[in-house]
Amino acid sequence: MENSAPPAPPPPGQLPGAIEDYCRADIHVHSRGFWDNDPTDPRPFLGYSLPLLLLQLCIIFVLTQLLHLLMKRARMPRVVSELLAGIILGPTVLGQIPTFTETFFPAEGQTYLDLLSKIGFIYATFMCGVKMDPKMVLKCGKKAFTIGVTAVMVPFAVFTKISKGLDHSEISRYRRLSVKAIFSIQFLSSFPVTASLLVDLKIINSELGRLALATTLVSDLVSNGVSTVFSIIKIATMTTMPVLSVHSLVMTTAFILITFVVVRPLSARVIKMTPEGRPVDTSFVIFMTFFVLFTVVVTDNVGISYQYGPFLLGLVVPDGPPLGSTLVDKLDTIISGLFGPLFVAYCGLRVNLIELYDLEFVAVIWVTIALSFLSKYFTVLLTSLACNVPLKGAASLAFMMNTQGFIQMSFYFNNAVNQTFDAETFSMLTSSVIVTAAASYIFVGFLHDYSRTYAGYRKRNIENSSLTSELRIMSCAYRPDDVLAAKKLLDVSFPCKGSPISVYALHLVELVGQATPLLIDHQLGQKHSSQVSNARSQKILDMFQSFEMQHLESATVQFFTAISMPKFMHHDICSLAFDKLTFFIMLPFHRRWNQQGRLISDSTMLRTINCNVLDMAPCSIGVLIDRHKIRKKMPAGPSAAYRVAVIFMGGSDDREALAYGRRMSMSLEVEFSLIRLVPLNPDMAENQWDTVLDAEMLKSVRVLGQQQDNIVYREESVSDGAESALIVHAMEEAFDLILVGRRHKDNTPQLSGLTEWNDLPELGPLGDMLAAADINFPVSVLVCQQQPLQQK
Structure with a gap:
C-alpha cells in the first residue's frame, strides 16, 4: 500500500487553530520598498504591517496637533482634539469615503495600533502616579478631605440605590449591565485630568487650584480603593467558586505589600546614592521601565484591571528630584506627546455616530450620564458650600471634579473590549467625554477669571x-x-x-x-x-x-x-x-x-x-539689578558711606522710587542724592494732579535735606534723551545704588530718543540703560513700579 501524500499546507495568511499537526501563518512586516514590483508578491506597499503602522501614527499625530492648535484658542482641552481626530478618521467622517478605511485603517492593520496605544496608556498611567504625592492626603486639611470623600461616597450610594431599581426595570439584562457600568465609572474622579485642566486654565497655583488638587487626590485614591474592592466582590458574585474572590484579594494585597517593601526601599537607596543636583543613573530608569510592564502582567492575573499596577508603582516612587524628575524627564516627552494621545485617538477611531439603531436606549444612556453628573455636581457643590467655600469657587470645583479625560476613556474602552458596552453605548460615552470636558473648561474659565485675582483697590505702596x-x-x-x-x-x-x-x-x-x-x-x-x-x-x-x-x-x-x-x-x-x-x-x-x-x-x-x-x-x-560681585577700585571718597541716588522726572513710579530712597536717607550711614532731570522746555499740558504730587514729594525731601547733612538735592536741565543719558552714565561710577522709576509718559522730553533703543522694555528707558550688560562698575539698580490701582 502506497504511503498517502502529506496534507497540503494551509493557504498563506491562515491563522493557527486548525486540527492538522501543523499550521502556518504569514505575517508581512517589512516591505521591499515602494517602487519594488515583485510579480510573485502582489501585496501593495500598505499591505505590510510596519509601513502601515508608521503611516497611521503620522496621520493621527499630524491631525491631532492641527486640531489642538485650532481649538486651544477656544480654550478647549487636548483630549477634545484627540477624540475629534479619532472620530474624523473613523467611520463617522472619513470612513464614509469608499476604500479610505480599507486603505489606511483596515481591521487587520489595527492590531498593532491597538497594542501600541495600550502600551502608551500603561506608561501614561505610570507617569500620573509618579507625579502624584500620596502624602498630600495626610496634610490636605479637613475641607479637602471632607469634599473628596463625600464626592465619592454619595454618588456611590446613589449608584447602589439605582442599581437595585434596575433589577426590576423593563431594561433587558444585557442593557442593565451597561447602565450599571456607566454609573460605576461616572463616580470616579481623576487627579491627572483635574491637574491638566488647572494647568490649561492657569489657575493651578491659586487657592482654588490647590483645593481642587487636594480634593481630587483624596477622591481619586478613595474611588480607586472602592473600585478595587468592588471588583473583588464582583468576582465572587459572578462565579460559583467564592475562593476566587479570596484568591484575588490575597494576591492583590501581596502585590501591594511587595511593591512597597521592594520598590520603596530601592528607590530610597538610589536617591541616597545620587549626588545632589545630578539625575539618577540610567540603569535604574531602564529597570523601572521594565518593572512597569511586569506590574501589568501581575495585576492582570490577580483579577483587577491592568492599569492599577503601573499606577500603584508610580505612587510608590518618590516624586520630585532626583528620581521622579529623572523619570519624568526621560519618559514624559514621548509618552505625553505621542503614546498618550495615540490611545485617546484610537478610542475615537472606534466611534460611529452614523449607525445608531436603538435610539430609545441611546436616550437612556444620556439620561444616565446626566443623572450621574448632576448627583456628583450637587454633592460637591453643597459640601463645598458647607465647608465655607465661596459660591463661585464651589461651582468651579464641582465642574472640575466632574470633568473627564483619558482615564475615564480607558474604562469605557475596557468595557467595550469586554463587550459590556456595545458600539452605540461606547460611541455615546465617548461623545459625553467631549461634552463634559469642553463644558468644564468653558464654565470654570468663565467663573474663575485669574487675571482679576489680585486686583487691588486699596493703596499698598x-x-x-x-x-x-x-x-x-x-x-x-x-x-x-x-x-x-x-x-x-x-x-x-x-x-x-x-x-x-x-x-x-x-x-x-x-x-x-x-x-x-x-x-x-x-x-x-x-x-x-x-x-x-x-x-x-x-x-x-x-x-x-x-x-x-x-x-x-x-x-x-x-x-x-x-x-x-x-x-x-x-x-x-x-x-x-x-x-x-x-x-x-x-x-x-x-x-x-x-x-x-x-x-x-x-x-x-x-x-x-x-x-x-x-x-x-x-x-x-522693584526689580533689583545686582552687581555687588564686580571687583573694581572706586575713587576714594571722604567717607565709606553707602551712596544711594534717585533719578526723578515725575510720575507715580518716580515718586515710589523717591519714597523708598527717602526712607533710606533716614539712616546716617547712607549718603543720599536726589537728581532731578528738568526739561529746558517744560510741557504745559502735563497732568496737574501728578504735578502737585511730584511737588509735594520734592518739597518733603528738600525739607528733610535742611535737617540732615547726608541728603543732597540737585537739578539738571536737559533738552533731550541724549543729555539725560550722559548724566546717568556719569552716575554709574559715583554711586552704589541707583533707584529709578519704570514707567514715564511717552512724550517726556528728558527721554526723547531713548525708547527707540530699548533692549529690555519691561524696565523702562532708564532701567534698560542701567541694566546694560557692558557696565563694569559695582553699581546696583532698583527699578520701581508703583501699584497699579483698579478702578472701582
Whole structure:
C-alpha cells in the first residue's frame, strides 16, 4: 500500500487553530520598498504591517496637533482634539469615503495600533502616579478631605440605590449591565485630568487650584480603593467558586505589600546614592521601565484591571528630584506627546455616530450620564458650600471634579473590549467625554477669571505709607546670590524700632517630576518630601535669619518656599503678597555678572516671571539689578558711606522710587542724592494732579535735606534723551545704588530718543540703560513700579 501524500499546507495568511499537526501563518512586516514590483508578491506597499503602522501614527499625530492648535484658542482641552481626530478618521467622517478605511485603517492593520496605544496608556498611567504625592492626603486639611470623600461616597450610594431599581426595570439584562457600568465609572474622579485642566486654565497655583488638587487626590485614591474592592466582590458574585474572590484579594494585597517593601526601599537607596543636583543613573530608569510592564502582567492575573499596577508603582516612587524628575524627564516627552494621545485617538477611531439603531436606549444612556453628573455636581457643590467655600469657587470645583479625560476613556474602552458596552453605548460615552470636558473648561474659565485675582483697590505702596509705619516687603529668591543682594538693600532700608520692617522671604523652586505645586510655610514646621529642595531652602533660610538676628528688635522674617512650574510662579508671588498685605515686592534680575564684570547668566525664564509679576502684582514692585560681585577700585571718597541716588522726572513710579530712597536717607550711614532731570522746555499740558504730587514729594525731601547733612538735592536741565543719558552714565561710577522709576509718559522730553533703543522694555528707558550688560562698575539698580490701582 502506497504511503498517502502529506496534507497540503494551509493557504498563506491562515491563522493557527486548525486540527492538522501543523499550521502556518504569514505575517508581512517589512516591505521591499515602494517602487519594488515583485510579480510573485502582489501585496501593495500598505499591505505590510510596519509601513502601515508608521503611516497611521503620522496621520493621527499630524491631525491631532492641527486640531489642538485650532481649538486651544477656544480654550478647549487636548483630549477634545484627540477624540475629534479619532472620530474624523473613523467611520463617522472619513470612513464614509469608499476604500479610505480599507486603505489606511483596515481591521487587520489595527492590531498593532491597538497594542501600541495600550502600551502608551500603561506608561501614561505610570507617569500620573509618579507625579502624584500620596502624602498630600495626610496634610490636605479637613475641607479637602471632607469634599473628596463625600464626592465619592454619595454618588456611590446613589449608584447602589439605582442599581437595585434596575433589577426590576423593563431594561433587558444585557442593557442593565451597561447602565450599571456607566454609573460605576461616572463616580470616579481623576487627579491627572483635574491637574491638566488647572494647568490649561492657569489657575493651578491659586487657592482654588490647590483645593481642587487636594480634593481630587483624596477622591481619586478613595474611588480607586472602592473600585478595587468592588471588583473583588464582583468576582465572587459572578462565579460559583467564592475562593476566587479570596484568591484575588490575597494576591492583590501581596502585590501591594511587595511593591512597597521592594520598590520603596530601592528607590530610597538610589536617591541616597545620587549626588545632589545630578539625575539618577540610567540603569535604574531602564529597570523601572521594565518593572512597569511586569506590574501589568501581575495585576492582570490577580483579577483587577491592568492599569492599577503601573499606577500603584508610580505612587510608590518618590516624586520630585532626583528620581521622579529623572523619570519624568526621560519618559514624559514621548509618552505625553505621542503614546498618550495615540490611545485617546484610537478610542475615537472606534466611534460611529452614523449607525445608531436603538435610539430609545441611546436616550437612556444620556439620561444616565446626566443623572450621574448632576448627583456628583450637587454633592460637591453643597459640601463645598458647607465647608465655607465661596459660591463661585464651589461651582468651579464641582465642574472640575466632574470633568473627564483619558482615564475615564480607558474604562469605557475596557468595557467595550469586554463587550459590556456595545458600539452605540461606547460611541455615546465617548461623545459625553467631549461634552463634559469642553463644558468644564468653558464654565470654570468663565467663573474663575485669574487675571482679576489680585486686583487691588486699596493703596499698598511705599509713597502712601508713613515713615514710622511697618514696611512690609516680599523678597523673592531663586539662588543664594539673590539673598545677598536683597540683604544689602534691606540693611540700608533703615530698619529700627520706630520704623520696623517685616520681610516675607519666598524661595522659588521649579516643579519637576510631580504634578502638585506646593507653598510651604516654614513657620509651621512644614517641609518638602524632597531632601534636595529642603537643603536648598534651608541655606537661603539661614541667610535671611542672619539678617533678622542682626536687627533683632526692628526686623522680622517669615520664610516660605514655593515649588511650582515656571509659567505659574508669578501666581505664587502675587497670591502671597496679596495675602500678607505687602507694600513692595523685590524681584531679582534675570542677569548675573562675575567678579570681572562679565555676563555669566541670562535667564529667559526669570525674565518672563518678572514681566508677569509686573503685570499682575497687587502692590508696588522693584526689580533689583545686582552687581555687588564686580571687583573694581572706586575713587576714594571722604567717607565709606553707602551712596544711594534717585533719578526723578515725575510720575507715580518716580515718586515710589523717591519714597523708598527717602526712607533710606533716614539712616546716617547712607549718603543720599536726589537728581532731578528738568526739561529746558517744560510741557504745559502735563497732568496737574501728578504735578502737585511730584511737588509735594520734592518739597518733603528738600525739607528733610535742611535737617540732615547726608541728603543732597540737585537739578539738571536737559533738552533731550541724549543729555539725560550722559548724566546717568556719569552716575554709574559715583554711586552704589541707583533707584529709578519704570514707567514715564511717552512724550517726556528728558527721554526723547531713548525708547527707540530699548533692549529690555519691561524696565523702562532708564532701567534698560542701567541694566546694560557692558557696565563694569559695582553699581546696583532698583527699578520701581508703583501699584497699579483698579478702578472701582
